[in-house]
Amino acid sequence: MIKLHQYKYKEEYTYYMLQALKEGRGEAFRKDFLDLHPSDQTEFFLSLDDNRRMRLYTCLTPVEFGEIFSELRAEMQKRIITELAREYAVEMLNELPSDDAADFIGLLTHYEADFFLTRMEQEEAEDIKQLLVYEEGTAGSLMTADVFTVAGTDTAAEVLNRLRYKKTDAETIYYLYVTDHQERLFGVVSLRQLIIAPAECVISEIMNAKLITVPTEAQRVEVLEIIKKYGLLAVPVVTPDDVLLGIITFDDVVSFL
Structure with missing residues (x-):
């Protein structure tokens, strides 16, 4: 380049x-x-x-x-x-x-x-x-619905194969979000964790269940503070029932400053 x-x-x-x-x-x-x-x-x-x-x-x-x-x-x-x-x-x-x-x-x-x-x-x-x-300026308006999700029962090898061979519209794959059949979020796996994990390892064994999320009504400044405080590249947006709606990347919030 x-x-x-x-x-x-x-x-x-x-x-x-x-x-x-x-x-x-x-x-x-x-x-x-x-x-x-x-x-x-x-x-x-x-x-x-x-x-x-x-x-x-x-x-x-x-x-x-x-x-x-x-x-x-x-x-x-x-x-x-x-x-x-x-x-x-x-x-x-x-x-x-x-x-x-x-x-x-x-x-x-x-x-x-x-x-x-x-x-x-x-x-x-x-x-x-x-x-x-x-509403403009809220997490709901800033998020993208293009998210890469995996199941807790998937193996590391299965997820890596999906990443290699299947087209994805996800805005970022640095984080992979673990959801159930109702799209509820209950874990996150970084790409680094996935790469170094044994091929047969189940996602639920390596995921981080301590989630940092924001609601749709959170304001842009709040989202930016959370991303900065926890050193995140992206933060998930969820409903009160923890259904994953989308993610907001660092670029999404700083581009408006």
């Missing part, structure tokens, strides 16, 4: 990417662009004029462009969505973390929001609708 921290090098690298865009050399542009650090990808995108942005969309998949879209300010997102082909935009929103997609959908008019939600995958659309119910 390349970081454009040197001024002369940045000018040269940017020049070649712009030339590739101008000349329609999509694969050459794509290779150089995707080698960049994500923050530099966003910076480069914001430097483009309308015509060059339209060319960029043809070079990146909706998933790849979604990484940039999530980093844009609200007003820029509303502007950019009008430039995207509808099918491309819908696919991009399908692949965004549910909290990022909900933040964007929440910016739209009822008509515009309905347009996208009725065209998105049903499960993704339902996750977004649930997040939009919560």
